[in-house]
Amino acid sequence: MAVRRLALACPVEMTEMTVRTRFAPSPTGYLHIGGVRTALFCWLFARKHGGQFVLRIDDTDQQRNVDEALRPILDGLRWLGIDWDEGPDVDGPHAPYFQSQRGERYAAAAESLLASGHAYRDYATTEEIQAEREAAQNAKQQFRYSRRWMANSPEDDERFRAEGREAVVRLKMPTDGKLVIDDLVRGRVEFDWSSEQDHVIQRADGSPLYHLASVVDDHDMGITHVVRAEEHLSNTPRQVFIAEALGFPRPQYAHLPYVAEPGSKNKLSKRKLDKYLKNADFAKLMAHGEAIARRLGRAIEADTFNPVIVDFYRDVGYLPEAIVNYLLLLGWSLDDKTEFFDRAAMVENFSLARVNKAPASFDPQKLVAFQQHYMHQLAAESITPLVEPYAAEAGMTAAPPNADEQKKLARIVTAAGDRITVAGDVLDYGYFFTADDALEYDEKAFEKRLRKPDDAADLLRGFADELAAAPSFDAASLDALLHAYVERRGINIGQIIHALRVATTGQAVGFGMFDTLAILGRESTRARIERALSLI
RNA sequence: GGCCCCGUCGUCUAGUCUGGCUUAGGACACUGGCCUUUCACGCCUGUAACACGGGUUCAAAUCCCGUCGGGGUCACCA
Numbered sequence: 001m002a003v004r005r006l007a008l009a010c011p012v013e014m015t016e017m018t019v020r021t022r023f024a025p026s027p028t029g030y031l032h033i034g035g036v037r038t039a040l041f042c043w044l045f046a047r048k049h050g051g052q053f054v055l056r057i058d059d060t061d062q063q064r065n066v067d068e069a070l071r072p073i074l075d076g077l078r079w080l081g082i083d084w085d086e087g088p089d090v091d092g093p094h095a096p097y098f099q100s101q102r103g104e105r106y107a108a109a110a111e112s113l114l115a116s117g118h119a120y121r122d123y124a125t126t127e128e129i130q131a132e133r134e135a136a137q138n139a140k141q142q143f144r145y146s147r148r149w150m151a152n153s154p155e156d157d158e159r160f161r162a163e164g165r166e167a168v169v170r171l172k173m174p175t176d177g178k179l180v181i182d183d184l185v186r187g188r189v190e191f192d193w194s195s196e197q198d199h200v201i202q203r204a205d206g207s208p209l210y211h212l213a214s215v216v217d218d219h220d221m222g223i224t225h226v227v228r229a230e231e232h233l234s235n236t237p238r239q240v241f242i243a244e245a246l247g248f249p250r251p252q253y254a255h256l257p258y259v260a261e262p263g264s265k266n267k268l269s270k271r272k273l274d275k276y277l278k279n280a281d282f283a284k285l286m287a288h289g290e291a292i293a294r295r296l297g298r299a300i301e302a303d304t305f306n307p308v309i310v311d312f313y314r315d316v317g318y319l320p321e322a323i324v325n326y327l328l329l330l331g332w333s334l335d336d337k338t339e340f341f342d343r344a345a346m347v348e349n350f351s352l353a354r355v356n357k358a359p360a361s362f363d364p365q366k367l368v369a370f371q372q373h374y375m376h377q378l379a380a381e382s383i384t385p386l387v388e389p390y391a392a393e394a395g396m397t398a399a400p401p402n403a404d405e406q407k408k409l410a411r412i413v414t415a416a417g418d419r420i421t422v423a424g425d426v427l428d429y430g431y432f433f434t435a436d437d438a439l440e441y442d443e444k445a446f447e448k449r450l451r452k453p454d455d456a457a458d459l460l461r462g463f464a465d466e467l468a469a470a471p472s473f474d475a476a477s478l479d480a481l482l483h484a485y486v487e488r489r490g491i492n493i494g495q496i497i498h499a500l501r502v503a504t505t506g507q508a509v510g511f512g513m514f515d516t517l518a519i520l521g522r523e524s525t526r527a528r529i530e531r532a533l534s535l536i
Numbered sequence: 537g538g539c540c541c542c543g544u545c546g547u548c549u550a551g552u553c554u555g556g557c558u559u560a561g562g563a564c565a566c567u568g569g570c571c572u573u574u575c576a577c578g579c580c581u582g583u584a585a586c587a588c589g590g591g592u593u594c595a596a597a598u599c600c601c602g603u604c605g606g607g608g609u610c611a612c613c614a
Contacts, residue, residue: 026614058614126612142538143610168612186541187553195539200612210614234540234609255541258608263547265607281547281565329548329563336550337562356549359607363547366564376577419576482573497573509575 019051020224023077023084024214026058027069031076031310033362034229034259034268037327041256042227043082044328044350054221055087059100060213066100076310080320081343086221094221099213106208109216109246110169110201118245119201121167123160124149145170145198166204171238173198179237184225184254184352191237199238215239219248227254227352230359231267254352257331257359268362270308282307285364289316292424296393307364317390317423319378322371330360340373372421380414387413387426396426396433408432408519415515431505432519436527441535445508449498450536456499457536459489463496464529473522475514482514503532 023039046053086092113119136143151157174193201212233255259268262279276282334349392399412429486493517525
């Protein structure tokens with residue numbers, strides 16, 4: 001209460017009051033990349049100012065499986081390290097944090113708005129409103145409800161009810177003057193009250209609509225800064241009207257630009273996947289993820305497996321810090337050179353004043369670049385545990401990998417180095433785990449490197465004998481062994497190494513040849529060469 | 537269409553408030569080159585932008601006006 005009075009007394013930016021922000025998703029079943037960017041900025045702003053970040057669930061249009069539809073959102077936020085001080089699972093002093101459970105508050109607020117004359121009961125049917133709207137449109141005039149079925153007295157209520165009508169509650173919006181808001185991102189923004197509508201805030205059955213619920217909750221939960229996406233900018237007048245009519249202090253607003261499609265300024269949407277796939281970079285990002293999902297044997301559900309959704313990145317093994325860092329720079333920058341921020345640096349440096357006003361396009365390439373950067377920062381010991389679940393799920397190893405498999409994975413990760421960009425990339429090295437007689441060959445590579453050159457078989461056979469007699473089988477020794485062999489035969493190393501790679505891995509590409517052979521071991525290497533030879 | 541917002545390299549951006557320090561800087565991507573057994577990494581290098589038009593000023597990406605372009609939003613959705 002003291003906090004609220006303080007807020008009334010002086011503008012927020014002047015006070016030392018605790019900053020409280022909120023992210024208020026509706027349970028849609030997925031966490032949108034643009035939505036999470038908004039959540040991140042809200043979180044950052046609260047953390048920066050030592051305040052609280054509240055998670056509230058806007059489920060006023062009560063969907064059936066709220067729990068199920070909410071889980072991906074909560075999991076996604078947690079995965080990215082965006083924790084909430086109050087909200088689902090943690091609760092808090094302003095519980096409940098689900099709008100579906102706060103009905104009485106909204107009903108009371110509607111009642112109070114009615115009593116103070118800031119709202120009225122309206123008995124118009126949807127059709128009647130629609131007819132007015134169309135009439136205005138045909139006359140090329142701006143639509144404004146005539147208030148024809150507004151109840152001015154108990155007698156009106158009775159009369160309309162006698163006609164079998166039901167009442168919604170509408171805002172009685174001002175008809176002249178201006179509303180000025182000082183947006184923390186966009187600066188001063190003005191609206192004419194005359195272009196606002198008498199919005200419905202409560203349905204005939206008494207259920208609340210979004211704007212009422214949102215304003216009431218923001219107040220009840222002590223939200224000081226409403227940080228949200230730009231699409232809400234034009235909703236602000238009606239919300240300010242509600243807040244002020246209810247005697248609430250006006251929160252500070254900050255409208256963030258939305259995240260745009262790759263290569264365009266349209267708002268990024270989960271539903272336009274087909275369109276985005278026409279963008280080469282986006283398609284590549286998707287294809288990479290799909291290849292991993294396929295190897296894992298997962299069903300690729302068009303509805304959820306989508307780079308617009310945060311789950312996509314977690315599923316294929318991206319690093320949350322890479323995603324967060326990328327998102328941070330989508331619409332915000334510190335200066336002209338700093339690009340990498342750890343959590344502490346983000347919190348330390350974040351400010352709404354440096355948020356850009358123009359929408360920023362989602363750039364798959366840049367996202368991948370951040371992922372590579374953070375992955376390369378990690379030592380092999382840190383990457384191996386990340387990679388194990390993928391190897392296990394794909395059936396490369398037991399689940400979980402046994403001690404030998406773990407060791408082998410560690411060696412693979414070390415040898416692969418920066419070739420492993422996301423954890424799921426470990427599946428590129430499945431050939432280390434397949435039985436020697438079940439190795440599959442890339443047909444093209446087999447043709448090019450083994451069948452076509454007439455000396456390939458002979459060279460391989462000769463080297464296989466060397467391998468059999470090799471005193472040790474570590475990468476350095478193998479390196480020396482092959483170079484000596486090459487010199488003795490008077491050939492270029494390229495003449496045998498490609499054939500060797502295809503014969504032992506089935507692939508045209510891979511990491512260092514000698515690391516590959518060393519990890520494979522003497523028995524497998526020889527068995528694979530023999531088998532390849534027999535297939536030529 | 538009304539209202540509102542936005543407009544610097546292909547993309548993310550610095551610079552705009554407080555005009556000169558800017559031959560407009562950085563990053564990603566892309567060119568070419570080096571390295572090299574493939575792939576990848578790394579290193580070097582190059583291309584590339586102030587939407588347009590008028591003002592104001594000794595001086596404008598920066599201030600003013602206009603134009604054009606893009607987007608958001610106009611629900612008994614959130």
